[in-house]
Amino acid sequence: MDEGFGARLGRAWGRYARDPCLFPGPFAAGGTGWFAVVREVRGLLLALAALVVVAGAAAGLAWRESGRAGTARVIALAERAADQARALRATDPELAAQVSVAAHDLADTPRTRGALLNSAEPYATRLRSSGDRLRMIAYSQDRAVLATGADNGVVELWDAADPRRRTPLATLPRTAGGPVGALAFRPAGGDRVLLAATRRGVELWNVVNPARPRHVAALPGAAAAAFTPDGRTVLAAAARGVGRWSLAGKPVPLPPVRTSAQVTRFAVGDDTVVTGHGDGSVRVWDPATPATPADTIRTGARNGPAALAISPDGGTLAWSAPERGTWLCRLDARRCGRPTRYGAPAGALAFSPDGATLATAGDDRTVRLWSLATRAQVTSFRHPDRVLGLAFASDGQALAAGSVAGAFYQWHHAARVPDPVTGLVLSRDRTLMATTGARGGALWDVRDPWHRVLLSRWNVPPTTRMAMSGDARRLATVEDGEAVTVWDLRDRYAPARHARLPVPGLAAAALSPDGRTLATGDHAGRLLLWDVAARPRRLAARDGFGDVGALDFSPDGGLLASGGADRGVRLWDVRRGALDEVAHHEEHEDAVAGVRFGPKGDVLVSTGRDRTARVWSIADPRHAPRPAALRGHGDTVGGAGFSPDGAALATTDVSGTTRLWDLRAGRLIAELTHPDLGTVLYADDRTLVSAAGRDLRLWDLRPEGVAARVCEVAGMPLTRVGWRRYFGDVPYRPPCPSAGR
Secondary structure, three states, X not given: OOHHHHHHHHHHHHHHHHOOOXXXXXXXXXXXXXXXXXHHHHHHHHHHHHHHHHHHHHHHHHXXXXXXXXXXXXXXXXXXXXXXXXXXXXXXXXXXXXHHHHHHHHOOOHHHHHHHHHOOOOOEEEEEOOOOOEEEEEEOOOOOEEEEEEOOOOEXXXXXXXXXXXXXXXXXXXXXXXXXXXXXXXXXXXOOEEEEEEOOEEEEEEOOOOOOOEEEEEEOOXXXXXXXXXXXXXXXXXXXEEEEEEOOOOOEEXXXXXXXXXXXXXXXXXXXXXEEEOOOEXXXXXXXXXXXXXXXXXXOOOOOOOEEEEOOOOOEEEEEEOOOEEEEEEEEOOEEOOOEEEEOOOOEEEEOOOOOEEEEEOXXXXXXXXXXXXXXXXXXXXXXXXXXXEEEOOOOOEEEEEEOOOEEEEEEXXXXXXXXXXXXXXXXXXXXXXXXXXXXXEEEEOOOHHHOEEEEEEOOOOOOOEEEOOOOOEEEEEEOOOEXXXXXXXXXXXXXXXXXXXXXXXXXXXXXXXXXXXXXXXXOOOEEXXXXXXXXXXXXXXXXXXXXXXXXXXXXXXXXXEEEOOOOEEEEEOOOOOOEEEXXXXXXXXXXXXXXEOOOOOEEEEEEOOOOEEEEEOOOHHHOOOXXXXXXXXXXXXXXXXOOOOOEEEEEEOOOEEEEEEOOOOEEEEEEEOOOOOEEEEEEOOEEEEEOOOOOEEEEOOHHXXXXXXXXXXXXXXXXXXXXXXXXXXOOOOOOOOOOO
């Protein structure tokens, strides 16, 4: 309100008050100036009201704009924190997971949701020991207790079943014996007897109640010691060999075993004991007849092997030395065959309980898991420090690693690597899954994808391309450039070969929903249609399209989609056993890599080397509109998978990035990044299943479910200091407030 308006209002009220016609007395009526003054005052009051309304609207607009600015700032902070969480996973995965939960709570965007969903992958929980360098780690046979031993002589007992507990259950009385050189639980008897060895000797502890360990015995010896496989005898390094004590009751000394070189390490298998020696040799013993070793291996290590391990069945031996690398050999009657170099030097080695996997770690701060069947690395975990010790739990579902920093990490549900997978396909009803890999083909019951059941295995060459008929009775596997094999799956416990079709230059294949028709495409640009109901016979052929590398049948079997190097996507009417083109588009700017019909058959998605996916509405194929482009990938988009209801789409590029799309709203839902994202399919509306030559992996797409699992294993809540580091002055809202309780 300006000064003129106020002055006019004051003068009007002044005239009104002084007018004798208006106020000749308390109840006088009439007066010539009454109506004029009233009109003037009413007009001024109306103007005042209008100004108040305008001012209020301006204030509301300013408030809304400030709110929008505040919201945009929170979104920017949340997305920045999500990006930081992705980078943080390599060094502190637990903190990264909590930051991801907090970022998504603040703002649900594709970036924050993607960071959270990535947190569903098994990650390590970090526990801090009072020891300075953790070399020794051991799990009890019942997997309930984890023991750690450090270079400063500290031995601690931890609750292995509860990753939320961040303090040890107990710390054994510290001795002045220097570094802990051996730590092992008694392998038999179920009495939880722990062996801990230092330079001063061997201590035995009863840890049935790990919160109150009870000292059992002290035995002479050096820092290397072990139980025999049956748990009845303790072996300890001595000045001139190996000392032995029977544990039938009170420890009783047995005749020692003489050796020509100092024992520095022990490893124990099913019925075999292995010793590493200061002269660089590794010796293999029968514990029942320890007078002479069954075999002696010259490793060439100057001061003995830096790490030594034997598989639980006693069939495979591994050792490592800084200057020689890591070596393996198969043991036949406790004799080493020809040793083979396995890789770079490792400071720690451990076999999984099933003997199928070897874990290695060392100076590069990476724990690697290797398949002994294929000699290939199947997965790896980053560790923030140099790793000194490794141990598997007895069920293979947890792996612990100790470091130079005195902390150790536990990876839960990440150690089991049953079979590297190269190919993956799901039935249309999502109840049956077929995989191929190093061990051949496998059929799985996946009605509950989180508890898949192996139905059968059969001999099939590894392949990345497979096609299943809509009724799940036939499966086609592609041997690139050579042939396609059609398998009969009616007996899911014993798949049988139905037919094998040699196709020179074969690039792709697809089966009709009833399994009676097969389509093949080759690198020469030929598209062939086959009748495979009985003995295969060719029905139709087309050529001149360049490399035909993408094929798919519509759910009703009436249409076939094809794509290839000529950038074209074509629809063919195959109802009469012919290839009649009904529609095509050439919207891709480079070769087409894949085609996939939606579950209702009214949408076709094509993916390509132009880093896009194209969504084509084909409810009326002959009058189909121009396809819409889904952009944002940084590399060739190789595959696509629809959710069961067709409302969502997953597109995956060759660099391991999967983008999830809401097709109804035409927007990005989330972006996942992981090396195991190769073939990605929806197992159900809320679960992805993926494979990329390593292992099958499931992804929970429910943010609330992922957040609940993160908080379930979180050890401590995100602190206020940590919150400020990632979210600035946004009010403190810890994502897992009950963590650590």
